[in-house]
Amino acid sequence: MLVSYKWLKEYVDLDGYEADVLAEKITRSGIEVESVEVRNEGITGVVIGHVLEREQHPDADKLNKCLVDIGEEEPVQIICGAPNVEKGQKVAVAKTGAVLPGNFKIKRAKLRGEESNGMICSLQELGMEGKLVPKEYAEGIFVFPSDAVPGEDALRALNLDDQVLELGLTPNRSDCLSMLGVAHEVAAILDRSVRYPELSYHAEAEKASDAVSITIEDKEANPYYAAKIIRNVTIAPSPLWMQTRLMAAGIRPHNNVVDITNFVLLEYGQPLHAFDLDKFGSSEVVIRKAKEGEKIVTLDDQERELKSSHLVITNGSVPQAIAGVMGGADSEVQSDTKNILLESAYFDGQTVRQASKDHGLRSEASARFEKGVDPNRVLPAAERAAQLMALYAGGEVLDGTAEEKHKDWEPAVISISAGKIESVLGMEISAEDVGSIFRRLGFKTDRNEDVFTVTIPTRRGDITIEEDLVEEAARLYGYDNIPSTLPVTESVPGMLTEYQSKRRKVRRYLEGAGLYQAITYSLTGKDKAAKYALNETELTELSLPMSEDRSVLRLSLLPHLIDVLRHNLARQTDQAAVYEIGSVYLSNGKENRPSEREHAAGAITGLWLSQPWQGEKKPADFYVLKGILEGLFDQLGLEEKMIFKQAKREGMHPGRTAEVFLNGELAGFIGQLHPSVQKQNDLTDTYVFELDLTKLMEADSEGVSYSVIPRFPGITRDIALVTSKETAAGDLRSAIIAAGGKLLKEVSVFDVYEGDRLEEGKKSIAFSLKYMDPERTLTDEEVAASYSKIMKAAEEKFGAVLRG
Structure with missing residues (x-):
């Protein structure tokens, strides 16, 4: 609701309270004033002018030479390009030396050889939005009524010497969607009366x-x-x-x-x-x-x-x-x-x-x-x-x-005692103060000792129960006047639950990995709610949504994180990396509350590593994000229980997406957004993940164990296996670990090759194998035996052969 300060003064006395002071008082009473716009801010030297003569500019078809009376001793010549300027009009004139919005200064100038001493202004040039300008003046200058006086302040005539308060109203305060409603609110705050317009006509x-x-x-x-x-x-x-x-x-x-x-x-x-x-x-x-x-x-x-x-x-x-x-x-x-x-x-x-x-x-x-x-x-x-x-x-x-x-609306009547108000607020407030507050609000009140019977006018449909009156008393008494006190009670040392401790560890790890925390709405629109959802379920709709964009509960965190990336990239950043830990809501039918599960999601785009002093720039890619997740699983003691499997998901790149499994159950996914989604959101290559954090937290994790630093050297062997293109490196690695025996301590991929040197449909995956025994030095024969078992298992399960 936009409230003109000058207009409001017609209904309630505002003497002694400038617009910014009034805005502060309204905000402190419970209605947020989001901004105070000074409509003539930065504008000077604009007066009403009378066009005495108008003729075509001798050297320009689209310019007019005007002689304008601006209330000074002599009229001035102004060159004007507006198509609707005519003799006899009263117009807004920015005199020489005037300043218009954007610090645009008006100077004496020559246009095509003719002197111009000022500027005849349109409303847009005086700072008004084009969509608010009357259509007849949308493409030209504004014309004042004929009784306007040359030389008078044009800003005052246009009501631009005003200030506009923007109220951020909650849905329950519809009474303030009117000037009289705001006047009642302000009158209650300032303890003044409201003046209604007189209604009379023939x-x-x-x-x-x-x-x-x-x-x-x-x-x-x-x-x-x-x-x-x-x-x-x-x-x-x-x-x-x-x-x-x-x-x-x-x-x-x-x-x-x-x-x-x-x-x-x-x-x-x-x-x-x-x-x-x-x-x-x-x-x-x-x-x-x-x-x-x-x-x-x-x-x-x-x-x-x-x-x-x-x-x-x-x-x-x-x-x-x-x-x-x-x-x-x-x-x-x-x-x-x-x-x-x-x-x-x-x-x-x-x-x-x-x-x-x-x-x-x-x-x-x-x-x-x-x-x-x-x-x-x-x-x-x-x-x-x-x-x-x-x-x-x-x-x-x-x-x-x-x-x-077909209906008569009677005012609501509520009885409440001063003691009830005191007990709810936890402070002393006299019955006289309570009665004064109800009087200022314009509520008819009957008092019997400390009990008030309050008649609520129909303009305040939000007040229906005792607690509403308690809130009115609190906000007008002044939230700042409510004392801050510590509760007197027995206390015990606090500590985090295991779940809370793990969640904090996840947050700290992701921030340490370079991601910034984002907090987005749990409410979203139907077009976004089910995108990227891990669980397919019905949407949970709000019965009274604020808007279509906030009408259902989300099933995924990613749609709003994508909005966050788009917002940041639109502001000329070359990189963005964000994460969110929040709840998604799984429907249990329209009659039941939805189940709430905590998810963790992240998104990165642009340059992941850019250090000018190193001279290195690394764009974000799939493996950057996968590495972050592997580090997270290691922090949670779940690394050995997690598996990545290539998958296809709606809205994701078909060849750069993997699902994440915990003990064989789907726990999330990771991958690149589909190119069409990236284009729609004006994003460069963008990589995202979403995990069912509740599932990760509830899983049994490996405890932290200590192992001594080995005194004996290990042996490293490299192996390159040629297998089908469809074979996943993770599956092949798992088979190697299973066949390698207890001496095989580490298996890592260091190269994948597909090219002319291999037959059609084949690829080569190279692994580095590290053997070690902390109690003794290994022999070549022991390593060779393990190596043979690995080759046999790879051939039997995947048809893999040693690359020549």
Whole structure:
């Protein structure tokens, strides 16, 4: 929620509190202010100018020579390239010496031989986002109303001398999705009162209920619907002050009628929609569930197919809007609109959320309905919009409201004692302080000794139980005022469990190997959740997700680690190596909680070793990552129980991927991302692994054993075996170890060859064999006997022969 400081001052007295101080107080009370934007930061010397004359530049087809009154003794000549500049306009002028965003300084200059003393500015050049600029000025300069005074501060006229607070609201605080809601919050913090707009206008003799009728078929999804009728409006731009407030809140102005509905949306938090009554198609408004396959063209000119779960506003036969999400193009307010049907309603949040999700439409209206609007502001918001349409669109408001209502919303009533608040907070807080807090919040309170009976206004739908009132008391009393105390209790020396100790060892090893720890969300989107999963299982979906990207629990850590790599490489790093230890969630059916298993995953890309002083650069590859895992298994005492086997997995390179087995059971995988995945994520060659850490931790590990340094020399033999290309070096190594006997201490691969010197389909694998006996010197005969057994086993199991 973007909150204009100047706009907020109209509802609550902010004297003595600048925007940054106010932001600090709001944050300390429980709502985070993510940023405070100074809208005119770095801009100086911009005034309103009056274009007295405009003529074509003599030497440039796309330039205009303008004589502009900027409130000084003499008008100045300015060369302007905007296509819409005309004589008589009031425009924003950056005078000579002015500074625009980006430290762009305006100097006196000559353009094609003509002197230019300043610059006529567009809104974009004054720092406004292009998507917020009214469409008529999107490709040119902005034109002020005719009553603007030359020489006055253009930034003040454009409301750019304002500061905007960005509130990071949690879903339960939907009351602060409006200026009045924020005003209530600030008034409670500062102990000041809230000023509501006065609602008064002239109503015509004709009644709105005679002009249209309301019929609600689905009373659960739409318990209340109200409609105001405004006749003979004149469609024109809205007042400049309204346009600038909408832009400060992140909404593009359109015309006076549409801007008024958006203004009231921001002011009251109640979504409204204006239909062109003459294009609506009837005098009957019917709210019903859509028919399966029914279609509507929405305001974004997209044809959308409806489902039977979607609620629609119809003219008795044809849908004119998707309730709470977006209106239809057929009854859109346009330049020739004369009569308005103004909708204000209470729609069920879940129904709106489902329609918004199905159509991929997120609007300011749907965001508020989904989180909950104040049902008792539905009608006042419609009255406020009717008042503004009468004032700024010349509309004639019909008497009363056409409505249908099937529910009354009564305020919640909660009783709580000061003692209860003290016991929960663990601190002393007087009953007087508690009563003062409830008064500041605008809650009606009856007190009987230290027991308070609190009536909660419907605007605060998040307060339903005693504990909610405890939280309100704590945050307004001040979290900083809650004393820090140590618990008085018996204690025992702490220690890590075996599992915790092993997990810490894993973390320290991976960091020592050069990987940086990453922490990513456990929630992800359906498109990512099952990618790279070790276990195939159903997804665990959230019933009330924050967004589509955070709607299910993850089955793998890798998708988000890939995002981390992409983020880092996009910022001009030439290497990235990260790991994460976190949980994945295996479904046990929709009625049961998912099983939680801890995984460890890592990803490396770019240069693995780059030491300028050594003059060496080594790119990451499969064997770098495999070496890291082998070192990890050694740390855990599992090296002899782990086996790597070549495999194919979705999303991985078909020839550079291996599965990792622990005692014959799948425990993870390692390999290179598939080239298509790398290209999609703008990555160079990237290697990843994911391990079931829970399985590794629970496995029996070899204890650390001591062996004396041998006093007798060992004997080393090299052997090169020619075998089929399909033979895995690991399988051949295992056979050598099994046949070599107890004197064979080490077997390692030092060369693999495939080439013209070998027949088709064959490869040569060379091993180094190390023999040793700590008690004596070995003889050549003993080594030769072992060597023969190795050759025999290799030939019988793999058809391997000694390379000539």
